Amino acid sequence: MQWETVIGLEVHTQLTTRSKIFSGASTEFGAAPNTQACAVDLALPGVLPVLNKGAVERAIRFGLAIGARLNRVNVFARKNYFYPDLPKGYQISQFELPIVEAGELPIQVGEGDKAVTKVIRITRAHLEEDAGKSLHEDFHGEDGKPLSGIDLNRAGTPLLEIVSEPDMRSAKEAVAYARALHTLVTWIGICDGNMQEGSFRVDANVSVRPKGSDKFGTRREIKNLNSFRFLEQAIEYEARWQIERIEDGHEIVQATVLFDPDTGETRMMRTKEEAHDYRYFPDPDLLPVKLDEPWIEQVRAALPELPQQKQARYQRDYGLSAYDAVTLTASREMADYFEATLAAAGVPAKLAANWVMGDLAAALNKEGLAIGQDRIPPARLAGLLKRVDDSTLSSKLAKEVFAAMWAGEGEADAIIEAKGLRQMSDTGEIERIVDEVLAAHPKSVEEFRAGKDKAFNALVGQVMKATRGKANPQQVNELLKKKLAG
Amino acid sequence: MNASLEQLADLLAQGKASSVELCQDYLDRIERHNPRLNAFITVDRERTLAEAADADARRAAGQAGRLTGVPIAHKDIFCAEGWPTTCGSRMLANFVSPYDAHVISQFKAAGMPCLGKTNMDEFAMGSSNETSWFGPVKNPWDARAVPGGSSGGAAAAVAARLCPAATGTDTGGSIRQPAALTGITGLKPTYGVVSRYGMIAFASSLDQGGPMAPSAADCALLMNVMAGFDARDSTSLERAPEDYARDLAQPLKGLRIGLPREFFGEGMAPDVAQAIQAALAEYRRLGAETVEVSLPNMDLSVPVYYVLAPAEASSNLSRYDGVRYGYRAAEYRDLLDMYEKTRADGFGAEVKRRIMIGTYVLSHGYYDAYYIQAQKIRRLIAQDFVEAFKACDVIMGPTAPTTAFDLGAKVADPVQMYLSDIYTIAVNLAGLPGMSIPCGFGADSRPIGLQIIGDYFAEARMLNVAHQYQLATGWHTMLPEGL
Numbered sequence: 001m002q003w004e005t006v007i008g009l010e011v012h013t014q015l016t017t018r019s020k021i022f023s024g025a026s027t028e029f030g031a032a033p034n035t036q037a038c039a040v041d042l043a044l045p046g047v048l049p050v051l052n053k054g055a056v057e058r059a060i061r062f063g064l065a066i067g068a069r070l071n072r073v074n075v076f077a078r079k080n081y082f083y084p085d086l087p088k089g090y091q092i093s094q095f096e097l098p099i100v101e102a103g104e105l106p107i108q109v110g111e112g113d114k115a116v117t118k119v120i121r122i123t124r125a126h127l128e129e130d131a132g133k134s135l136h137e138d139f140h141g142e143d144g145k146p147l148s149g150i151d152l153n154r155a156g157t158p159l160l161e162i163v164s165e166p167d168m169r170s171a172k173e174a175v176a177y178a179r180a181l182h183t184l185v186t187w188i189g190i191c192d193g194n195m196q197e198g199s200f201r202v203d204a205n206v207s208v209r210p211k212g213s214d215k216f217g218t219r220r221e222i223k224n225l226n227s228f229r230f231l232e233q234a235i236e237y238e239a240r241w242q243i244e245r246i247e248d249g250h251e252i253v254q255a256t257v258l259f260d261p262d263t264g265e266t267r268m269m270r271t272k273e274e275a276h277d278y279r280y281f282p283d284p285d286l287l288p289v290k291l292d293e294p295w296i297e298q299v300r301a302a303l304p305e306l307p308q309q310k311q312a313r314y315q316r317d318y319g320l321s322a323y324d325a326v327t328l329t330a331s332r333e334m335a336d337y338f339e340a341t342l343a344a345a346g347v348p349a350k351l352a353a354n355w356v357m358g359d360l361a362a363a364l365n366k367e368g369l370a371i372g373q374d375r376i377p378p379a380r381l382a383g384l385l386k387r388v389d390d391s392t393l394s395s396k397l398a399k400e401v402f403a404a405m406w407a408g409e410g411e412a413d414a415i416i417e418a419k420g421l422r423q424m425s426d427t428g429e430i431e432r433i434v435d436e437v438l439a440a441h442p443k444s445v446e447e448f449r450a451g452k453d454k455a456f457n458a459l460v461g462q463v464m465k466a467t468r469g470k471a472n473p474q475q476v477n478e479l480l481k482k483k484l485a486g
Numbered sequence: 487m488n489a490s491l492e493q494l495a496d497l498l499a500q501g502k503a504s505s506v507e508l509c510q511d512y513l514d515r516i517e518r519h520n521p522r523l524n525a526f527i528t529v530d531r532e533r534t535l536a537e538a539a540d541a542d543a544r545r546a547a548g549q550a551g552r553l554t555g556v557p558i559a560h561k562d563i564f565c566a567e568g569w570p571t572t573c574g575s576r577m578l579a580n581f582v583s584p585y586d587a588h589v590i591s592q593f594k595a596a597g598m599p600c601l602g603k604t605n606m607d608e609f610a611m612g613s614s615n616e617t618s619w620f621g622p623v624k625n626p627w628d629a630r631a632v633p634g635g636s637s638g639g640a641a642a643a644v645a646a647r648l649c650p651a652a653t654g655t656d657t658g659g660s661i662r663q664p665a666a667l668t669g670i671t672g673l674k675p676t677y678g679v680v681s682r683y684g685m686i687a688f689a690s691s692l693d694q695g696g697p698m699a700p701s702a703a704d705c706a707l708l709m710n711v712m713a714g715f716d717a718r719d720s721t722s723l724e725r726a727p728e729d730y731a732r733d734l735a736q737p738l739k740g741l742r743i744g745l746p747r748e749f750f751g752e753g754m755a756p757d758v759a760q761a762i763q764a765a766l767a768e769y770r771r772l773g774a775e776t777v778e779v780s781l782p783n784m785d786l787s788v789p790v791y792y793v794l795a796p797a798e799a800s801s802n803l804s805r806y807d808g809v810r811y812g813y814r815a816a817e818y819r820d821l822l823d824m825y826e827k828t829r830a831d832g833f834g835a836e837v838k839r840r841i842m843i844g845t846y847v848l849s850h851g852y853y854d855a856y857y858i859q860a861q862k863i864r865r866l867i868a869q870d871f872v873e874a875f876k877a878c879d880v881i882m883g884p885t886a887p888t889t890a891f892d893l894g895a896k897v898a899d900p901v902q903m904y905l906s907d908i909y910t911i912a913v914n915l916a917g918l919p920g921m922s923i924p925c926g927f928g929a930d931s932r933p934i935g936l937q938i939i940g941d942y943f944a945e946a947r948m949l950n951v952a953h954q955y956q957l958a959t960g961w962h963t964m965l966p967e968g969l
Contacts, residue, residue, distance in 0.1 A: 039584070039585055042810060043805040043810070044565070044583075044584070044585070044811070045565060045571065045573065045578060045581065045583070045686040045805070046564075046565045046571075046583075046587055046682075046683065046684040046685055046686045046687065047683070047684070048682060048683050048718060048719050048720065049720065050717065050718060050719075050720055051720065078801050080800075080801050080804060080848070082804065082807060082825055084807075084809045084821065087805060087809075087810060088804060088805045089801070089803075089804020089805050089807060090801050090804055150809065150810075277849055277850045279800075279801070279845065279848035279849060279850075279853075280848075280853075281797060281801070281848055281853070281857060284689075284690035284691035284721075284798055285687075285690050285720060285721065286720050287720055287721065
């Protein structure tokens with residue numbers, strides 16, 4: 001039987017506010033345990049939450065960026081459960097009336113020229129507070145028994161939980177969506193996107209069904225995936241596991257599972273029967289959040305051009321492929337760099353795109369640098385592109401100039417001048433060298449005339465060598481053919 | 487010892503007494519009478535006298551306000567830095583607050599020393615002060631009687647003049663009912679007028695702090711200190727500050743008093759009814775007129791309250807888990823066992839009953855039938871008051887159906903206990919201000935309270951209505967024997 005995987009993602013993005021969502025404590029990562037937990041975060045008796053407007057503003061930004069409905073009145077609710085790193089015994093979250101509902105995000109499925117756009121629907125996005133961390137290592141009682149420690153620095157950190165519809169049909173699609181979402185939230189500045197620090201955490205709901213079926217299978221939820229690679233591995237493993245179970249005659253039981261990166265397997269955490277009854281109810285300590293139109297319009301006006309808008313524009317105005325457009329908008333810095341280079345160079349967009357996505361990206365990648373941290377500012381790369389475009393440089397020479405620029409040797413024109421790398425375009429000069437080469441290699445000329453094509457290539461090679469690679473190969477070909485025919 | 491806050495303020499202003507002397511006198515009275523009354527959970531002579539010395543220094547420096555140096559007692563539900571703050575529970579018996587509640591910091595700013603932390607029903611859940619981990623409070627008028635609750639310690643302390651005034655909190659009648667049962671004046675302000683920051687939560691949408699003192703004039707001065715916007719409480723209302731004493735002297739001519747039909751039916755004891763009618767006659771003599779009004783959904787207020795308040799409480803009390811502070815069971819096998827033993831031993835029976843009720847009504851499958859339904863009825867009850875206030879300026883009736891009952895009388899029957907708040911609960915559900923003022927004594931010589939309910943933000947008018955009655959009568963000046 002042919003199987004189809006169905007995936008929906010829940011992504012927890014940590015918002016970029018400086019203080020917590022309901023207290024004034026700092027959200028800075030990496031401080032000593034419990035040094036960034038105030039009375040409110042510790043849930044001392046009598047303390048009360050006060051909503052951080054900055055978190056709401058970031059949720060509005062996100063809602064506008066995915067064309068969603070912003071609920072003008074949205075409500076914080078309490079999700080009740082006991083856990084040592086949940087100080088109040090409840091998490092303040094949004095349940096029945098989240099701030100953002102019904103948006104969408106386009107993704108590219110497939111690669112290169114075969115890439116097509118698919119729209120993933122986003123069910124909702126709601127604001128909530130993060131819990132603290134339980135630390136199970138390095139703590140021992142006086143009797144030597146292991147103890148657990150609690151760090152409440154993270155408790156109360158603002159999160160926007162973004163829930164998609166089950167619209168993805170492969171691990172690759174899920175990764176494409178997660179990447180597009182990652183790009184978007186960092187693009188609009190609501191999340192720093194740091195996955196190692198847990199700023200962008202993915203839960204994947206995975207089920208399988210016979211291809212062609214319109215009913216969903218029973219899903220299992222893989223919790224807390226903190227890299228795109230693990231996301232892909234976990235979904236692939238989980239889907240294979242589910243298919244095998246079903247083919248072996250078992251039923252899938254709804255459950256929450258964890259992915260172990262070391263074994264590449266998922267394992268059961270709890271089944272639905274063991275799931276909590278969270279006893280949600282509206283938090284009486286917080287008033288319903290009201291969004292007024294002037295505020296929304298103010299946020300809208302401050303939004304940058306979004307990746308999906310840029311992608312459409314690049315395809316429409318620059319004639320770039322969908323794949324190129326997505327690659328160039330992988331981050332705001334990348335798109336800014338591309339646009340600045342293009343504007344300064346005035347060359348065809350495809351040429352600029354190839355260099356930004358190709359040699360520049362490779363060089364950055366090799367040294368583990370991000371775009372914007374690079375050694376070649378856009379105007380300098382533009383200087384190189386101009387010389388490629390006006391045929392001053394062959395592509396081989398251009399790479400040499402690029403390497404020199406990367407090494408910090410200055411502007412393209414200066415490097416070309418200093419190294420004498422200008423492509424030879426003076427026909428008289430090339431003709432003179434061709435004549436010299438023909439005179440010096442009578443054997444090759446003879447062989448060519450005897451019908452050996454290989455000899456022609458040898459002659460071209462000799463000309464190129466004599467010009468130290470600066471001759472235009474096409475021109476050399478034409479000249480040689482003319483001379484040998486004559 | 488029967489001095490009003492005005493009189494104490496005058497003594498201090500005229501240099502006839504220092505705050506240290508005043509506090510010493512009150513501390514001596516507490517030392518003498520508290521062993522019998524059990525009105526205080528914590529008394530700390532040194533700390534109080536240090537605060538009094540600070541107040542005297544402020545006065546010497548010419549920086550005294552009107553009430554600087556006048557002491558006050560705080561219900562042990564308000565977090566006060568450096569003071570044990572127990573909320574009447576074993577769970578917090580060892581908890582010393584590292585911060586001040588908004589109300590505490592307001593009284594500190596006014597320079598009013600704290601005489602101690604008063605006893606209360608555990609987590610403010612109770613109407614008799616019998617659920618306190620620190621033992622019941624005795625009614626100063628009759629040691630066999632309860633003082634009411636949950637602010638029973640505050641009420642008894644004021645009634646016995648162990649303090650000139652006290653703070654209380656009122657979720658379903660916890661200021662007004664004990665005020666009535668001990669013959670003092672208590673005001674529950676409009677929800678949102680007094681910040682809840684640092685006031686340990688019972689039922690967040692109903693809890694409200696307020697003053698308890700012998701007279702309405704005292705309460706007005708206390709309101710001037712404790713009311714006002716606080717950004718740390720999202721339900722605190724941002725309004726211009728007001729002088730709650732501004733209308734005290736206004737005559738009552740033309741005042742329309744609404745008498746809800748539902749308050750004057752069955753359930754009210756005959757001696758209470760008689761005292762209430764006499765008080766209304768006094769009001770008519772003062773120029774007021776009475777009109778009948780109706781609160782048709784009144785009878786639903788107790789059941790609605792006992793869905794909503796436990797629902798919120800079950801969640802509010804989840805933080806007492808033994809992990810970070812407060813009581814933790816000495817022996818446990820694992821995390822779950824620690825939670826279970828800690829909460830089983832740390833909470834008393836009434837608190838556990840309400841946590842269980844609250845957990846039940848919020849549970850999947852019951853939420854709509856209980857919680858949502860109760861919220862709808864709550865709106866109807868509030869609407870009833872809106873209608874009633876179209877025909878009157880204030881509403882009056884009994885505060886409690888009977889005088890103070892005997893200790894132990896209702897302990898075994900929670901529903902009977904809950905019904906002692908039948909006249910006060912609707913006011914909390916509607917978020918309205920309510921008061922109780924002394925208006926006589928029952929057949930058993932125990933005090934009776936008249937309840938005054940105002941429209942939203944009508945505190946100054948209600949204090950005026952109470953004050954004019956207190957100018958004409960002497961109930962609020964009467965003291966229990968033996969003190």
